[in-house]
Amino acid sequence: MTKNIVVIGGGITGLTAAYRLEQAARESNGQLSYTLLEASPRLGGKIRTLYKDGFIIERGPDSFLERKTSAAELCKEIGLEDELVRNTTGQSYVLIDETLHPIPKGAVMGVPTSFRPFITSKMFTPVGKLRASADIFIPKSNETGDQSVGAFFRRRLGDQVVDHLIEPLLSGIYGGNIDRLSLFATFPQFYEVEQKKRSLILGMKQSRTKPLQKKKGQFLTLKNGLETIVERLAEELTLGDIRTGMAVTDVERNGDRYDVHTEEGVIQADGVIFAAGHRNLSEVIKDEAIVQPIVDMPSASLATVAMAFREEAVEGLKDGTGFVVSKKSDYDITACTWTQKKWPHTTPEGHVLLRAYVGKPGNEGIIEQSDDAIVGIALHDLKKVIQIHEAPLFSVVTRWRQATPQYVVGHKERIEQLKSALNEHYLRFVLAGSSYDGLGLPDCITQANKAAETMLSFVQDKKILS
Ligand SMILES: Cc1cc2nc3c(=O)[nH]c(=O)nc-3n(C[C@H](O)[C@H](O)[C@H](O)COP(=O)(O)OP(=O)(O)OC[C@H]3O[C@@H](n4cnc5c(N)ncnc54)[C@H](O)[C@@H]3O)c2cc1C
The missing domain is CATH 1.10.3110.10 (protoporphyrinogen ix oxidase, domain 3)
Known part of the structure; x- marks a missing residue:
C-alpha cells in the first residue's frame, strides 16, 4: 500500500523536506506519496520578494551565510547556481548616540x-x-x-x-x-x-589562521530575489499533493497512523514532518504534557521598512553597507542597510534603497502603528546620521509578528525533551524549522534534509520502500 507523508508548513523548511520526499517518491514505484499543507495562500513562509519599479525588495530574509553550506548546495541542486550573487563587502558601523562608529577590524x-x-x-x-x-x-x-x-x-x-x-x-x-x-x-x-x-x-x-585582509562577502542571495528558491522548489514538487490556504488544526494518532485535521477534512498520514513554528505546534498537538517544554517559548516581533529614493535625495552615506544601533542609544530603528551598496543588483542605477528595522525588545508595539507612522519614525532616526532631502519614491513596511523564536537559556535541553516526548508518543512525527535547531535559512534547510532522511529511514525500516 502507498505510504503518505504529510508535511505541515510551506516555508523553506517544509518545501525542502517536500523536495526530498519528491526525490524518494520518484524512485518508489508508487509506494510513497506526500502532501504539503500550508495555511497561508502562498508558499515560502518568511521568504517574500517584492518587485517594484525595477527594485528587488526582500521583505523578510535577504541572503544566507555561505559558510553553512546547505543553502548554497540546495540552490545548485535545483539549477540556481548561475543566479547566486555574493554581497559587496564594506565597512559596517554601530550607531552610538549620534555617531556611526566603524566596527573594529x-x-x-x-x-x-x-x-x-x-x-x-x-x-x-x-x-x-x-x-x-x-x-x-x-x-x-x-x-x-x-x-x-x-x-x-x-x-x-x-x-x-x-x-x-x-x-x-x-x-x-x-x-x-x-x-x-x-x-x-x-x-x-x-x-x-x-x-x-x-x-x-x-x-x-x-x-584565526590568516592575517587580516580584505574579505570576500560571506553572504549569498539570488539575482532575482530569494523567492526564486521557493518558485524552483515548488516547480519540482510534481508528484505531491500541494495545498495552500489549508491550515492544520489538529494531529491525532490513529493506531499506527495519524489523522491530520484541516478545516476541509481529515488526511491520513503514515508520518508527519512538522515544519511550522513552535506556537503552531502547541495548537495542533493537543497533548499538553508533550508540548509543555515549548509552551512558554517567546518570539520577537519586528518590521522591515524598505525606502526607495532618487540618488540625489540622500547624502552622507558613509562608505560601507550599513549600521546596527546600540540599544543603549535613543533610537527606534535597530539597523539599516544601504541595500544598493551591499546588493547592487537590487537597485536601478541612480537610486538608493535603504532598509531599516524597527521593533527592539520592550518596544515591539511600534510595529502596530500605521505604515506612514513607521516610515516617519525610520526617517526621523535616519536623518540624525544622514541627510535625506526628499520623501521616498515609495516605501514598503512589512510586519513580522511573533516571527523570531527566542532561544532563551535552556533552549537545547527543552527541545531535546520535546523531541524525546514526541519520539515516545508520536513516533514518525518529526520536527524541523526555525523554532528548534537554528534560525538561519541554512539551518532550516539542514533540519529539513535530516527530517526527510529520518522519515524515509522509518518507512524503509518497515520495508515499505524496497
Ligand atoms: C525580517 C526577517 C529577516 C530575516 N533575515 C534572514 C537572513 O537574511 N538570512 C537568514 O538566513 N535568515 C533570516 N531570517 C530567518 C529566516 O527567514 C527564517 O528562520 C526561515 O525563513 C524560517 O523558515 P521556516 O520554513 O522554518 O518557517 P516559516 O517561513 O515561518 O514557514 C512556516 C510556514 O508554516 C505555515 N504554518 C503555520 N502553521 C500552520 C498550520 N497549522 N498548518 C499549515 N501551515 C502552517 C506558515 O504559514 C508558514 O508559511 C529572517 C527572518 C525575518 C523575520
Whole structure:
C-alpha cells in the first residue's frame, strides 16, 4: 500500500523536506506519496520578494551565510547556481548616540582579535577597553550549564563591549534580549574557546589562521530575489499533493497512523514532518504534557521598512553597507542597510534603497502603528546620521509578528525533551524549522534534509520502500 507523508508548513523548511520526499517518491514505484499543507495562500513562509519599479525588495530574509553550506548546495541542486550573487563587502558601523562608529577590524561577532583596531576605536572609553582587556587574565568560569549570551560576554569583556558592539550585532540575528539568549543554542563555540583557552581574545586570535585582509562577502542571495528558491522548489514538487490556504488544526494518532485535521477534512498520514513554528505546534498537538517544554517559548516581533529614493535625495552615506544601533542609544530603528551598496543588483542605477528595522525588545508595539507612522519614525532616526532631502519614491513596511523564536537559556535541553516526548508518543512525527535547531535559512534547510532522511529511514525500516 502507498505510504503518505504529510508535511505541515510551506516555508523553506517544509518545501525542502517536500523536495526530498519528491526525490524518494520518484524512485518508489508508487509506494510513497506526500502532501504539503500550508495555511497561508502562498508558499515560502518568511521568504517574500517584492518587485517594484525595477527594485528587488526582500521583505523578510535577504541572503544566507555561505559558510553553512546547505543553502548554497540546495540552490545548485535545483539549477540556481548561475543566479547566486555574493554581497559587496564594506565597512559596517554601530550607531552610538549620534555617531556611526566603524566596527573594529578583526572583531569576530564583537570579540576583538586584533589589538590595534580595538585600541584605536572611539567606540569604547579607555575604561571600557581596559575592562575588555581583562579577558586575557580572567580565569575560566566553572559554569558548566547553559547561561545567557549577555552574562557570558559581560563576564569576560565587560558591559561596554557588550552594549556597544556584541549586543547590536547579535540582536540583528536573534532579535530579543541577549541577557536571556542561550549561549549553548547560539554560540557554543565561544563557550568551547573559554573552556579550552580561557581567554576569548587570545583563543579567537589563535584560531584565526590568516592575517587580516580584505574579505570576500560571506553572504549569498539570488539575482532575482530569494523567492526564486521557493518558485524552483515548488516547480519540482510534481508528484505531491500541494495545498495552500489549508491550515492544520489538529494531529491525532490513529493506531499506527495519524489523522491530520484541516478545516476541509481529515488526511491520513503514515508520518508527519512538522515544519511550522513552535506556537503552531502547541495548537495542533493537543497533548499538553508533550508540548509543555515549548509552551512558554517567546518570539520577537519586528518590521522591515524598505525606502526607495532618487540618488540625489540622500547624502552622507558613509562608505560601507550599513549600521546596527546600540540599544543603549535613543533610537527606534535597530539597523539599516544601504541595500544598493551591499546588493547592487537590487537597485536601478541612480537610486538608493535603504532598509531599516524597527521593533527592539520592550518596544515591539511600534510595529502596530500605521505604515506612514513607521516610515516617519525610520526617517526621523535616519536623518540624525544622514541627510535625506526628499520623501521616498515609495516605501514598503512589512510586519513580522511573533516571527523570531527566542532561544532563551535552556533552549537545547527543552527541545531535546520535546523531541524525546514526541519520539515516545508520536513516533514518525518529526520536527524541523526555525523554532528548534537554528534560525538561519541554512539551518532550516539542514533540519529539513535530516527530517526527510529520518522519515524515509522509518518507512524503509518497515520495508515499505524496497
Ligand atoms: C525580517 C526577517 C529577516 C530575516 N533575515 C534572514 C537572513 O537574511 N538570512 C537568514 O538566513 N535568515 C533570516 N531570517 C530567518 C529566516 O527567514 C527564517 O528562520 C526561515 O525563513 C524560517 O523558515 P521556516 O520554513 O522554518 O518557517 P516559516 O517561513 O515561518 O514557514 C512556516 C510556514 O508554516 C505555515 N504554518 C503555520 N502553521 C500552520 C498550520 N497549522 N498548518 C499549515 N501551515 C502552517 C506558515 O504559514 C508558514 O508559511 C529572517 C527572518 C525575518 C523575520
